[in-house]
Amino acid sequence: MLSSTTNLLLRVCSVLLVLGTVAATDHIVGANKGWNPGINYTLWANNHTFYVGDLISFRYQKTQYNVFEVNQTGYDNCTTEGALGNWSSGKDFILLNKTQRYYFICGNGQCFNGMKVSVLVHPLPSPTASPVAHSASNSTGAAGLVVLPRGVTGLRALAVALASIWLGYGWI
Numbered sequence: 001m002l003s004s005t006t007n008l009l010l011r012v013c014s015v016l017l018v019l020g021t022v023a024a025t026d027h028i029v030g031a032n033k034g035w036n037p038g039i040n041y042t043l044w045a046n047n048h049t050f051y052v053g054d055l056i057s058f059r060y061q062k063t064q065y066n067v068f069e070v071n072q073t074g075y076d077n078c079t080t081e082g083a084l085g086n087w088s089s090g091k092d093f094i095l096l097n098k099t100q101r102y103y104f105i106c107g108n109g110q111c112f113n114g115m116k117v118s119v120l121v122h123p124l125p126s127p128t129a130s131p132v133a134h135s136a137s138n139s140t141g142a143a144g145l146v147v148l149p150r151g152v153t154g155l156r157a158l159a160v161a162l163a164s165i166w167l168g169y170g171w172i
């Protein structure tokens, strides 16, 4: 009896943890075409929805290209002055951890040949499937952090209920 109750608790616990966790997505710029000249990355970006905590990743020949994070002026004019970051590994993963518009360009002149991409990062969506998470939908950003204590509270109530059922059986 104890082991099956414990088993059930563990299952319920893992389900609640999964519900409380929003999976992050890795958005590969240009998909299988990667980060190269002559591609309209606006079309690529329009086809994706970006959420806080997602990654954007750039795949390219590291001897030829690179990635700079710039502001709107840098994006519009293909300039890297005052760049907010730069990457050149050829396989760069960049965490989109703010709700804002990000601008990335290639810093070696290929920006003028289309190597520029701008993405708008949205707040985390509320997982509508979970009533627990739904009530926390007004929180900005850290939905996982808010959901978990609620899940844990529910879990405790559940544990108490299950324990009393088990004890009830135990005394019969």
Ligand SMILES: *[C@@H]1O[C@H](CO)[C@@H](O)[C@H](O)[C@H]1NC(C)=O
Pocket (backbone or CB within 6 Å): 040, 041, 042, 043, 114
């Ligand atoms: C890329 O596509 C967008 C959306 O269709 C369009 O507005 C833009 O002019 C295109 N850019 C280039 C450089 O062709």
Ligand SMILES: *[C@@H]1O[C@H](CO)[C@@H](O)[C@H](O)[C@H]1NC(C)=O
Pocket (backbone or CB within 6 Å): 043, 044, 047
């Ligand atoms: C948009 O996404 C769909 C489905 O993943 C894909 O078939 C299509 O090629 C994409 N279009 C562009 C412009 O990336």
Ligand SMILES: *[C@@H]1O[C@H](CO)[C@@H](O)[C@H](O)[C@H]1NC(C)=O
Pocket (backbone or CB within 6 Å): 073, 076, 077
């Ligand atoms: C960016 O380019 C526009 C014209 O394309 C120009 O008017 C503006 O002064 C430029 N800004 C900077 C900071 O160079």
Ligand SMILES: *[C@@H]1O[C@H](CO)[C@@H](O)[C@H](O)[C@H]1NC(C)=O
Pocket (backbone or CB within 6 Å): 071, 072, 073, 074, 081, 082, 083
């Ligand atoms: C972008 O950064 C440059 C250099 O730091 C600065 O001169 C420019 O005003 C900034 N543009 C915007 C739109 O913030």
Ligand SMILES: *[C@@H]1O[C@H](CO)[C@@H](O)[C@H](O)[C@H]1NC(C)=O
Pocket (backbone or CB within 6 Å): 083, 085, 086
């Ligand atoms: C690239 O970023 C590093 C810090 O990460 C900085 O020291 C360097 O000056 C940057 N390079 C350019 C060309 O902006």
Ligand SMILES: *[C@@H]1O[C@H](CO)[C@@H](O)[C@H](O)[C@H]1NC(C)=O
Pocket (backbone or CB within 6 Å): 095, 097, 098
């Ligand atoms: C976002 O990530 C950058 C570096 O990856 C870090 O410096 C910054 O503090 C983070 N911001 C937030 C709001 O977590």
Ligand SMILES: *[C@@H]1O[C@H](CO)[C@@H](O)[C@H](O)[C@H]1NC(C)=O
Pocket (backbone or CB within 6 Å): 138
């Ligand atoms: C959501 O949060 C905002 C700002 O924190 C607050 O003004 C608003 O009343 C909240 N709405 C609900 C339904 O709790």
